[in-house]
Amino acid sequence: MLSEKTVRDVLTAAVSTGAGFAELFAENNSKNNIGITNGIVERANSGTNRGCGIRIINKERVIYVYTNNMTYNNLIRIAREGAAAVKGDTKHDIIVFNRLDSGNAHPIISMPDTIEKKKIIDFLMRGHSRASAYDSLITQTGLSYLDSVQDVLIANTEGLWAEDRRVRTRISVSAVASNESEKQTGYFGPGALQGFEFCENTDIEAIAEEASRCAVTMLKADNCPSGKMPVVMDNGFGGVIFHEACGHGLEAAAISKKASVFTDKLGEKIASEKVTAIDDGTIPNMWGSINIDDEGTPSRKNVLIEKGILKSYMTDRYNGGIIGMAPTGNSRRESYKLVPVSRMTNTYIAAGTDKKEDIIANTEYGLYAKYMGGGSVNPASGDFNFAVNEAYIIRNGKICEPVRGATLIGKGSVVLKNIDMVSDNVALAEGMCGASSGSIPVCVGQPMLRVQNITVGGRG
Amino acid sequence: MDIKALKDRLFERAKKEGFESCEIYYQSGSSFNVCVYKGNIEKYQSSENGGFCFRGLYKGNIGYYFSEDTDIDADKVVKSAKENAEAITIKDKEFIYGGDKEYPHVNVYNAALEDITAERKIQTALDIEKYAKEYDNRITVNKSMVASGDSYVYICNTEGLEVSERTNQILAYVEVMAEDKGDTKEKGEIWLGNDMNCFEPKKLSETACNKALSALGAESIKSGKMKTVIKNETFADIFQCFVGNFYAENVQKGFSLLKDKLGTDIASPVVSVKDDPLMEGGYMTTAFDSEGVASYKKTVVENGVLKTYLYNLKSANVDGVRSTGNGFKGSFRTAVGTAPTNFYIEKGSKSLDDVIEAIDYGIYINDVAGLHSGTNSISGDFSLAAEGFLIEKGKITKPVAQITIAGNFYEVLKNIDTVCSDLKFNSSAVGSPTVCVKSLEISGK
Numbered sequence: 001m002l003s004e005k006t007v008r009d010v011l012t013a014a015v016s017t018g019a020g021f022a023e024l025f026a027e028n029n030s031k032n033n034i035g036i037t038n039g040i041v042e043r044a045n046s047g048t049n050r051g052c053g054i055r056i057i058n059k060e061r062v063i064y065v066y067t068n069n070m071t072y073n074n075l076i077r078i079a080r081e082g083a084a085a086v087k088g089d090t091k092h093d094i095i096v097f098n099r100l101d102s103g104n105a106h107p108i109i110s111m112p113d114t115i116e117k118k119k120i121i122d123f124l125m126r127g128h129s130r131a132s133a134y135d136s137l138i139t140q141t142g143l144s145y146l147d148s149v150q151d152v153l154i155a156n157t158e159g160l161w162a163e164d165r166r167v168r169t170r171i172s173v174s175a176v177a178s179n180e181s182e183k184q185t186g187y188f189g190p191g192a193l194q195g196f197e198f199c200e201n202t203d204i205e206a207i208a209e210e211a212s213r214c215a216v217t218m219l220k221a222d223n224c225p226s227g228k229m230p231v232v233m234d235n236g237f238g239g240v241i242f243h244e245a246c247g248h249g250l251e252a253a254a255i256s257k258k259a260s261v262f263t264d265k266l267g268e269k270i271a272s273e274k275v276t277a278i279d280d281g282t283i284p285n286m287w288g289s290i291n292i293d294d295e296g297t298p299s300r301k302n303v304l305i306e307k308g309i310l311k312s313y314m315t316d317r318y319n320g321g322i323i324g325m326a327p328t329g330n331s332r333r334e335s336y337k338l339v340p341v342s343r344m345t346n347t348y349i350a351a352g353t354d355k356k357e358d359i360i361a362n363t364e365y366g367l368y369a370k371y372m373g374g375g376s377v378n379p380a381s382g383d384f385n386f387a388v389n390e391a392y393i394i395r396n397g398k399i400c401e402p403v404r405g406a407t408l409i410g411k412g413s414v415v416l417k418n419i420d421m422v423s424d425n426v427a428l429a430e431g432m433c434g435a436s437s438g439s440i441p442v443c444v445g446q447p448m449l450r451v452q453n454i455t456v457g458g459r460g
Numbered sequence: 461m462d463i464k465a466l467k468d469r470l471f472e473r474a475k476k477e478g479f480e481s482c483e484i485y486y487q488s489g490s491s492f493n494v495c496v497y498k499g500n501i502e503k504y505q506s507s508e509n510g511g512f513c514f515r516g517l518y519k520g521n522i523g524y525y526f527s528e529d530t531d532i533d534a535d536k537v538v539k540s541a542k543e544n545a546e547a548i549t550i551k552d553k554e555f556i557y558g559g560d561k562e563y564p565h566v567n568v569y570n571a572a573l574e575d576i577t578a579e580r581k582i583q584t585a586l587d588i589e590k591y592a593k594e595y596d597n598r599i600t601v602n603k604s605m606v607a608s609g610d611s612y613v614y615i616c617n618t619e620g621l622e623v624s625e626r627t628n629q630i631l632a633y634v635e636v637m638a639e640d641k642g643d644t645k646e647k648g649e650i651w652l653g654n655d656m657n658c659f660e661p662k663k664l665s666e667t668a669c670n671k672a673l674s675a676l677g678a679e680s681i682k683s684g685k686m687k688t689v690i691k692n693e694t695f696a697d698i699f700q701c702f703v704g705n706f707y708a709e710n711v712q713k714g715f716s717l718l719k720d721k722l723g724t725d726i727a728s729p730v731v732s733v734k735d736d737p738l739m740e741g742g743y744m745t746t747a748f749d750s751e752g753v754a755s756y757k758k759t760v761v762e763n764g765v766l767k768t769y770l771y772n773l774k775s776a777n778v779d780g781v782r783s784t785g786n787g788f789k790g791s792f793r794t795a796v797g798t799a800p801t802n803f804y805i806e807k808g809s810k811s812l813d814d815v816i817e818a819i820d821y822g823i824y825i826n827d828v829a830g831l832h833s834g835t836n837s838i839s840g841d842f843s844l845a846a847e848g849f850l851i852e853k854g855k856i857t858k859p860v861a862q863i864t865i866a867g868n869f870y871e872v873l874k875n876i877d878t879v880c881s882d883l884k885f886n887s888s889a890v891g892s893p894t895v896c897v898k899s900l901e902i903s904g905k
Contacts, residue, residue: 257602387833
């Protein structure tokens with residue numbers, strides 16, 4: 001992408017005013033997407049993003065400049081522009097690069113650029129056919145495919161030279177069920193750190209049918225009642241609760257500003273002893289996995305909470321430095337346009353010992369959240385909100401009628417302590433997580449679990 | 461970088477490849493951004509960025525290819541666009557537009573903004589932080605930011621269109637945390653414009669501090685149906701989630717419940733909605749849309765009656781009407797879709813105080829969270845975490861938090877009984893005055 005000489009000269013220019021550290025991140029990212037609505041191919045777009053960002057750190061000051069004019073002279077010019085915002089006293093030797101060999105734990109079989117568009121369209125059309133045939137109440141279907149091949153080069157003034165290729169494929173299926181006055185949507189968006197083999201190994205018909213079933217079920221459902229009640233969250237995307245309510249609060253960017261309820265809590269009990277939580281970017285070909293993070297630190301498995309005790313935060317170089325923690329391989333960014341910060345990879349609550357059936361059977365009255373939707377959290381207070389895409393009332397230990405429009409609100413720190421049953425069926429689910437360094441692929445996950453008491457918002 | 465040379469290379473290659481007509485949409489810009497924290501620069505960013513999208517009509521379909529690399533091989537661009545055109549099976553006709561005779565003049569570039577130095581922007585960010593910190597000892601400042609940017613758009617095609625527009629803007633943002641007796645509240649305030657002389661840093665800081673301080677000690681309340689007043693910018697954020705229902709393309713695809721509703725009541729008679737791309741000082745003011753159609757002001761809802769959808773060339777052709785000039789791209793990378801410009805509910809005559817005074821028991825909502833997940837843009841259902849104040853006997857009494865408000869957008873539109881005089885735009889150019897809704901479902905204790 002860039003020659004060693006160019007990179008060395010640019011980094012040298014970036015620290016020419018005495019900054020302690022500089023880093024270059026260059027990328028080339030080819031993307032394809034195809035969208036099908038009601039069985040018609042409406043969208044086929046492709047293109048290339050490429051550019052280069054230079055980060056200069058001097059003590060607590062961070063300077064970031066980026067461009068997509070990649071000529072030698074322009075890169076030197078912007079490096080000097082950034083350096084002008086620093087007056088430091090660090091002297092650097094001539095940079096000697098050491099190539100990082102992190103290996104590739106995520107083999108790719110079919111590169112996206114070798115796949116004919118027709119093959120992708122045929123694949124999506126199978127999903128459309130199944131989703132629309134499911135029920136006469138299904139009035140619209142939407143399917144999409146996207147792939148992304150991101151090549152990155154990361155080099156810094158400490159001599160790091162790291163390169164990586166991230167190949168990702170994701171599909172989405174949505175089905176809309178409607179009657180005269182209302183519409184409800186079922187949605188799934190699976191993906192992987194894989195090429196077209198992901199599609200070949202995905203049962204799109206089953207996913208499409210499930211999306212339709214969810215939409216039809218919710219269309220026929222009554223409004224969710226409101227009030228405080230026990231909530232049983234199913235596995236997979238149910239893990240979004242941990243991601244939003246706790247995961248973000250364990251990111252060093254929030255900790256370093258003391259803007260998280262989990263600040264200064266290492267070694268303390270922050271959750272029920274039933275809770276062990278892990279962030280693991282090394283799971284082979286998993287959607288949120290990475291060989292190296294966007295600062296060039298190899299990814300690893302980090303235990304965040306062990307039996308309720310806070311064990312670790314997720315760090316990046318800058319915020320980790322402020323709180324005195326080494327990088328944990330969690331520094332990520334959407335593209336060269338953004339400064340990397342501590343983010344999650346594949347984050348999940350580990351398996352417990354309860355049985356799924358027992359959790360339901362032991363709940364006299366409450367809400368069963370089969371599929372969670374998205375949510376958000378305020379890291380300072382830990383206040384969160386989640387939508388529930390498919391929910392049911394539990395009555396006398398049995399799953400009863402479906403209800404729609406439920407939202408869960410609460411405080412992460414409180415909910416963590418209120419988890420009183422955790423089953424053994426861990427599953428992960430794919431999503432995009434948005435924060436200051438952009439939108440990045442992550443997995444959330446958990447086994448089925450029960451929270452004693454959550455405020456449920458609904459219209460019933 | 462010579463975009464016209466690139467254009468010539470692409471158009472020539474496209475003609476050889478069998479494209480009937482084609483277009484280049486080029487966008488470039490630069491940005492500057494400084495964040496201060498505890499009196500020091502914490503983040504300092506500057507960038508320049510650009511890219512183009514080539515699209516061309518091939519055998520009745522339009523194929524796209526985008527790139528940030530303007531030195532890219534023309535052959536690769538044109539061949540990829542052709543492959544994309546061949547993949548599409550949609551029958552709706554897309555257009556490469558020859559342009560309008562006349563374009564309105566809009567005031568969207570302020571040359572004086574370019575003379576404001578990095579030092580002055582840094583000082584402004586430091587001032588904002590200082591004002592907020594000094595305002596009250598329960599306040600800490602999480603973020604104080606000043607950012608500026610300019611953007612240039614150039615569209616040229618083989619049908620005779622050639623237009624360009626340069627815009628610039630500056631924004632300031634402060635986020636503060638109020639902390640008292642173990643309770644914390646985080647609130648932010650934003651200012652956006654293109655004239656630094658109109659900006660009052662002290663006012664920005666004070667507004668953010670007041671928001672956070674007044675919310676301290678908030679408690680949940682009992683669940684029930686309540687008369688609900690929703691603050692201007694908060695209702696603008698909620699309104700924005702449902703703007704897509706006004707797009708003709710969503711109506712045509714069956715994704716909008718506004719289908720077959722033209723000329724009928726969709727809102728209370730006190731509600732009128734405009735889309736005004738020519739508004740002086742608007743964040744989305746522009747002389748033309750991404751298809752090169754000249755901008756003009758539209759009445760979307762008049763006294764509760766739906767007057768028009770928002771159209772691009774393709775959806776206008778389907779309905780046999782004129783494009784409303786709402787064919788916009790999210791960025792140069794994406795295909796043309798539909799988007800509003802400065803889209804707002806017109807203001808009424810009452811003040812917020814008048815409205816509150818008339819309420820015996822109700823709630824005033826001034827913040828909601830979870831808009832991206834707690835709203836169903838199609839059904840109109842929403843259930844959102846909310847904060848605000850209790851209204852008792854015509855007065856605001858105590859702060860309220862840890863509640864949700866739930867309802868349905870279409871029902872809310874019909875249940876608005878008062879529209880205040882305090883029209884305010886959010887940073888996405890959707891505007892609303894404070895509104896009073898007859899009844900919403902509040903869920904708390």
